[in-house]
Amino acid sequence: MTFKTLPFIVWNKIYHTKSGLGQTPDPKELFSAGMFNGMVISYLPGFLLFAVGVLISNALVIKLGAGLLLCSAFLYTANVLKIFSQRA
DSSP: OOOHHHHHHHHHHHTTTTTTTTTOGGGGGGGGGHHHHHHHHHHHHHHHHHHHHHTTHHHHHHHHHHHHHHHHHHHHHHHHHHHHHHHO
């Protein structure tokens, strides 16, 4: 939901007065789709690997899953910061 509502909230705060006067970005253009896709691609296998690692008690699989989840968290944070760094 972050990448559905947060861009709209930020767009509404920054661009609502300029919406009829010229070109303004769409709310979906305020975040990086590439970073979002990377986040999803690293989150799903990371979660599965972490869960399987816990079930089979394998530290290497747990660490690999945790690394992918950490990568996903960094991409999420970078994308949210990109949204908040918008200027008019």
